[in-house]
Amino acid sequence: MAGRGRGRGRGQMTFNVEAVGIGKGDALPPPTLQPSPLFPALERRAAPLPGGEEGEYMLALKQELRRAMRGLPYFVKPGAPRRDIERYSDKYQLSSPTDNAIDWSPDWRRLPRELKIRVRRLRKGRTAPLVPKQRLALDKEETIKKLESLEKKEEEVTSEEEEEKEEEEEGKEEEEEEEYDEEEHEEETDYVLSYFDNGESFGPDSDDNGDEAVY
């Protein structure tokens, strides 16, 4: 009984075809043998976008927001990839922040404890004790970072060795992490970093090639 009626008559279906509106002898569209195209043809053009002051302003806001978010520390960039060969100039390049650093200081009281990143320190004793600060504004941090780097350079001229240091309080973390960054790449150099010119800058050459003979 199940197979009866199959194949007899074109297009027999389980429901009453007339009720839905397909009359007897009406041409049905051909059966589809493939999935629908990826970009179906547009039958009618879309209505134009509403312009006007509001639309323009929101457009500008959106692009501005995108650009601003890229510059914030919340935009997590992956750490600098390790090159296959260690190059000489690696020592002198200021690298991007390593994976261990958090560039902004969240309020650790509101976050689970396991999310705190502890970084091992390689430093010698500091001259001035840093005061733990809970929140620093972003620009202040940059200031401190720059200042630390200058200080470090001065210290390194006299320092010879590095020591392991214990973990310190949270408040000092972000600043010390930044110093750690500088430290890692400025090991054992007697040269002040800012004087190194790797030849990529624009503009006239500096005047400190008095040693070389001029041909």
Next chain:
Amino acid sequence: MTQAELRLCSLLLQEHFGEIVEKVGNSLLRTGPRPLRLLVGDTGLLPDQVKKALCVLIQHNLVRYEVQPRGSVEYEARSERILRILRYPRYIYTAKTLYGDPGELLVEELLLHGHLPMSSAVARVANRLTETMEDGKTMDYSEVSNTFVRLADTHFIQRCPTAPESPRNTKAPPPPAPTLAIAEKDMYTVPRLSLHGKGKRRHSCDEDEEREHKAKKQKQEGGNSETPPDDGIYWQVNLERFHQHFRDQALVSAVASRMDQVCVAPTSIPTLELSSSHSNPCFFFPPIQTSSEVVRTMLRMSEVTTASGASHTQPLSSNEIFRALPAGYNIGKQVLDQYLALLADDPLEFVGKSGDSGGGTYSVNLHKALVSLATATLESIVEERFGSRCARIFRLLLRKKHLEQKQVEDFAMIPAKEAKDMLYRMLSENLVSLQEIPKTPDHAPSRTFYLYTVNVMAAARMLLHRCYKSVANLMERRQHEMRENKRLLEKSQRVEAILASMQATGAEAAQLHEVEEMITGPERQQLENLKRNVNKIDASENQVDETIFVLESFIESTMKRP
């Protein structure tokens, strides 16, 4: 979570927070709440990277954490909050229209940073405003904090839940994660701070000196004044309130376009269609757009008293509404009553009459309003996609609920063949569905009614899914365009940087011209095209987001009803 939503979430995270955060967010969205070590294993990233990403996500309220009974902490991504990133420009623009530049910048800073304490938010905004002002002028903190207080009073920003006070004797080990909570009454109270100061302007020349000064001062001062007075009190943007505002805006403009005259020349006498049914012996020229103003007043009065998911506003008496009308409006009490009666009688049922005390109590029926808005959106989509005759059939089905094939042809006055074709097309797109009504228990096809119907909820969900897909496609296309022209963009940025530096050092016009020539004509053309395309795609994304808002509000409101 549908595939389209997942894809859109990951694109949004990638664009705004980078690849690492995207991977972490993706893993959380696809596999649900999990603890940290499983997350590290899943994503294959370094543990420190994952921790960093989680900190960022929690800061922005995109991920929440929960302490499990076993002691581990589980993290869960909030997908609906991630989708709100698309709407940030709209929030900021709304704040600008309501509270001016300080309001705009406050909301922007809070959105960019997730949550901020009041002092630092005010300081940042004051600095930004100062930079845009003319030389010599600075923005005072008091103006910015006034705007802050106003934002908090109208509930546009709210306090974040706070961590509990740490106990004095730490005999028991502290919990792995704090449980944050906040009382309802505290959510909008602004701490009494005396913020004094003026915004600082950053000059490019003495920027470095300033920074050195500041850093040195901090180190000397030590920790005495570094904990700001509102330590631990963070503020975030209250997105629900903004959504309420958008909904009210949409309602008011719907009433305006339905009942008020479209445009009025200032010299012509306004002929209101409403006044024709009421004989007004005295000649006066009522102010334009009165009905929308009435509805706007009613909504404004119920702003803070109505819960966010309520289906009706609180009932308001006609006297109260009359007193609350804006000062400039001088319509008589009688006229107001007439308008209210008209609004209540309107078949759209935006305003309902709930009693007669106080001159008649009226309330705005928010749920019905959302239903009408969503239905109007559906109708408009059908019209734009399939044509006006299809739209006619669609509206017919919406009105009559269930119709047979023959009846559709008759009511819509469309020839049978075309009606059939249109119905099948809409059926294949799932906008219209077939309902079988059997006459006999054996469901024989020849003895069954087949009725066409529109299931609004299902159609709305389907279209919402499509909207998410569209936005994701738009974003991908935009990123593709930028990637294709990356080289050209970098070149143009370099040229601009050179130009700027040359102008700063005072170069002659000929040199500037020479530098400008570095970008050739065809390249300039290409850049123009790129800019135009990217602008168009961005504007489209904003536009689709408006549709998403209407559909989402409708679905949410329908789901909430008991």
